[in-house]
Amino acid sequence: MDPMILIQMLIAAVIGVVVYTAIGVAPGTDETAVLAPVTLALVVAGIPLPVVLAFFMAAIVAKKLTDSIPVSVAGIPGGVMSAPMVEHAMTLKREGQATLAIRKMASGSVIGTLVAVPISLFLAFLLTPLADVLGQYASQIFFLGAVFLALMSREKVISLVSIVVLAALIQALRHFYWGMGVIPEGRVVFISFFLGITIGPMMFNLAQLLVNRERRAMTVTEPKTIQIYKTDDEHKLPNPFRILTRQETASAAASSVLGSVTFFMSPVGITIFLGEVMSSWVKGTVEKASRALSSMDAVTNAAYIAGILIPLAALGIPMSPMAIGPGNAFFNAPPVLTLEQNAHHLMSFSEIAIASILGAGIALLITYPIAVRYARQICVFVFRHIPHEAFLAMFFALVMLLAYMDAGVMGILGVMVLALVAGLLNRWGVNYGVQFMTLYAAPWLMGLLA
Amino acid sequence: MPAKDRAFLNVWDDTVSGRDLLISLTIATLLSLGGYLLAPWPAPGPLVLGIAGAILGFFISALLFRPKRRLDIEGEA
Numbered sequence: 269m270d271p272m273i274l275i276q277m278l279i280a281a282v283i284g285v286v287v288y289t290a291i292g293v294a295p296g297t298d299e300t301a302v303l304a305p306v307t308l309a310l311v312v313a314g315i316p317l318p319v320v321l322a323f324f325m326a327a328i329v330a331k332k333l334t335d336s337i338p339v340s341v342a343g344i345p346g347g348v349m350s351a352p353m354v355e356h357a358m359t360l361k362r363e364g365q366a367t368l369a370i371r372k373m374a375s376g377s378v379i380g381t382l383v384a385v386p387i388s389l390f391l392a393f394l395l396t397p398l399a400d401v402l403g404q405y406a407s408q409i410f411f412l413g414a415v416f417l418a419l420m421s422r423e424k425v426i427s428l429v430s431i432v433v434l435a436a437l438i439q440a441l442r443h444f445y446w447g448m449g450v451i452p453e454g455r456v457v458f459i460s461f462f463l464g465i466t467i468g469p470m471m472f473n474l475a476q477l478l479v480n481r482e483r484r485a486m487t488v489t490e491p492k493t494i495q496i497y498k499t500d501d502e503h504k505l506p507n508p509f510r511i512l513t514r515q516e517t518a519s520a521a522a523s524s525v526l527g528s529v530t531f532f533m534s535p536v537g538i539t540i541f542l543g544e545v546m547s548s549w550v551k552g553t554v555e556k557a558s559r560a561l562s563s564m565d566a567v568t569n570a571a572y573i574a575g576i577l578i579p580l581a582a583l584g585i586p587m588s589p590m591a592i593g594p595g596n597a598f599f600n601a602p603p604v605l606t607l608e609q610n611a612h613h614l615m616s617f618s619e620i621a622i623a624s625i626l627g628a629g630i631a632l633l634i635t636y637p638i639a640v641r642y643a644r645q646i647c648v649f650v651f652r653h654i655p656h657e658a659f660l661a662m663f664f665a666l667v668m669l670l671a672y673m674d675a676g677v678m679g680i681l682g683v684m685v686l687a688l689v690a691g692l693l694n695r696w697g698v699n700y701g702v703q704f705m706t707l708y709a710a711p712w713l714m715g716l717l718a
Numbered sequence: 719m720p721a722k723d724r725a726f727l728n729v730w731d732d733t734v735s736g737r738d739l740l741i742s743l744t745i746a747t748l749l750s751l752g753g754y755l756l757a758p759w760p761a762p763g764p765l766v767l768g769i770a771g772a773i774l775g776f777f778i779s780a781l782l783f784r785p786k787r788r789l790d791i792e793g794e795a
Contacts, residue, residue: 309766344731470730477727477736488726491786492733498792651787656732657742658779665746665772669754673765 269318269622277322277623280315281630284326289635292334292346293650299347299572300462300593303327305670308459308597312604317611318623324576324595325627330635332569333377334646337639340369341647342494349568352540356547356564359557366497368554369561370643374636375508376520376562380569381628383524388574389621391528392581399583406587407712409532414705417537423697430698432717435710437689441682442711445675456711460671460679462593464686465703467667470660471684472691494651496644505637512562519546519559520566527570531578532588535571537701542567573628581620584612589704726786733786742783746775 291302303324310320335346336353343358345351353373360369395402402409411431418427438461446453464471476482509517523542530538547560575590579599585607586592586599598611605611615623638646671683690703706713726733753771757764 305765305769309769312765473729477729483727486728488728488733490733491726491788492728493788493790496789496791648789648791651785651789653785654780655734655738655742655783655785656729656787657734657738657783658776660730660734660739661742661746661779662772662776664743665750665775666769668747669750669765669768669772672751672754673768 269619273316273318274626276316276319277626278630280319280323281326281627282634284323284627285330285631285634288327288331289334289638292331293337293646299328299331299349300459300466302331303594304459304462304596305666307595308601311597311601314604317598317615318619321580321598321611321615321620321623322627324598325573325624326631327627328572328576328594329377329381329569329628329631332380332565332572333374333631333635333639336373336377336565337370337643338647338650340366340373340497341643342496342651344494349536349539352536352543353561353564356543356557356560359553360561361497363554363557364498365554368558371506371511371640372516372558372562373565374639375511376565377569378508378632378636379512379517379520379562380524380527380566381573381632383521383566384528384570384573385577385624385628387525387528387570388531388577389581389617389624391531391574392578392617395578395582399585402587403583403585406532406585407709409587410705411709411713413533413537414702414709417534417699417701417705420537420541421697421699421702426693426696427698427702430693431702431706431709432713434689434693434703434706435713437686438707438710439714441686444682445678448678450675450678457674457679457682458592458707459596460667460674460683461686461707462704463667463670464683465690465700465707467663468687468690468692468703469694470663470691471687472695474660474664475688475691496648496651506640508636513558516559516562519563522546523563523567524570527567528574528578531571531574531590533571534589534701534704535568535575537699538571539564539567540699540701573624577620577624580612580615581617584610589708592708593704735783735786738779738783742775742779745778746772749775749778 307324335350338344338346339350339353339357343354345354357369414431418424418431421427442457445451445457476486523546526542527538543560543564546563547556550556550559572590575588576595579587579591586596591599600607667683668680671679727736749771750768754764754768757767
């Protein structure tokens with residue numbers, strides 16, 4: 269490989285780590301919202317693909333490491349993916365073990381990354397011959413995934429019903445855009461729908477503010493009190509393998525393998541599922557929570573890494589939530605990349621492997637020590653100086669921007685409708701996993717019923 | 719909007735003031751869509767400027783408004 273490209277990859281990875289270490293701490297930051305637009309811009313701007321991939325892998329690993337920080341330090345999720353971990357982190361906090369939570373989670377992240385990169389490359393190697401067959405059945409796989417996640421969730425009936433309803437709404441909006449002539453017929457709007465579902469709960473909240481009765485119910489006289497847990501300051505760098513017990517390491521590694529194999533499923537759903545399974549046979553409050561946290565953090569990393577690497581190296585179609593969401597730009601970024609001629613076709617297997625290992629490696633080396641040592645300081649700074657209004661406004665603006673880019677003013681209206689419905693369904697217990705899978709399966713499902 | 723400024727709203731798991739939220743949303747959306755629409759360059763120029771607008775909006779709101787949170791830090795007086 270050209271040494272100039274290697275140096276560029278190195279620089280890109282460091283930039284990715286620095287930026288996304290900071291973003292990871294911010295409450296509620298979603299991978300798709302913060303990564304998809306940036307990656308898209310880099311690809312379209314003509315940056316060499318291995319450099320973009322190194323940046324992307326570094327950003328993902330850094331963000332996954334840091335979004336566990338607010339969970340452990342204040343019981344607030346740093347992103348959609350870390351929401352299921354809050355309960356277990358609170359358990360450790362109640363036991364006076366807040367420091368333990370961040371260490372278990374960060375170590376889980378390290379294991380997840382170390383396991384997922386080689387496993388994904390190996391799976392990619394095995395799956396290459398299956399590419400054509402799997403590609404043909406992607407929609408069916410997504411549909412079955414939605415049904416599976418609905419059946420695994422607490423609110424099974426509404427989740428199952430919402431698959432059809434949400435698919436109908438999504439296709440209705442696409443045909444509405446085509447019918448209004450705002451986008452050429454056949455071009456499939458995706459990114460803004462994905463973001464619409466992602467910020468559904470927030471949009472639903474904002475809409476509630478417009479309703480007098482609802483607003484009165486949301487009004488409080490005191491600001492929210494956030495308790496920052498006492499953590500022991502740690503100045504020497506703890507070895508991630510020492511922090512986890514042998515059983516925890518084994519659970520985390522096994523979860524990572526399963527998370528990699530199920531790369532086409534929703535990572536949030538798989539995380540919740542595997543976290544519960546892995547901790548279900550553990551006795552003792554602290555032990556159970558530690559096992560769940562380390563395994564869940566490992567799965568989120570593995571599912572994300574495999575979700576981008578396997579479709580990229582083996583399949584050439586964005587056949588995973590990760591590839592079709594945050595990493596979408598590698599598969600479809602007109603006019604630079606198209607579904608027929610994308611990063612899968614333009615990069616060799618070794619280029620993909622080198623860029624991924626470099627990006628993930630640099631992220632681990634820089635972010636792991638920071639996350640473990642300065643978790644509390646980072647959190648206190650963000651909570652003290654960054655108002656919630658600023659986050660809400662940035663998300664809102666980014667979604668409006670991408671919706672406008674997708675389909676103009678009609679795109680903005682469409683996303684508002686979708687976000688409102690998705691937010692309501694979310695409140696009723698239909699999780700993101702079911703909703704995302706439905707988004708991917710919608711064209712096929714509606715085609716079947718028409 | 720709330721009768722007194724001492725009232726806070728619970729939005730997306732944190733407390734905000736209705737007035738500050740409205741101003742923040744307006745600033746970020748105007749900067750972002752404005753950047754996209756007014757960018758003089760071909761793609762990806764408008765997208766880059768739009769994202770930059772959203773991020774600039776974030777920093778402006780962060781400087782203009784104080785967080786409505788009370789920190790209770792264990793181990794500090």
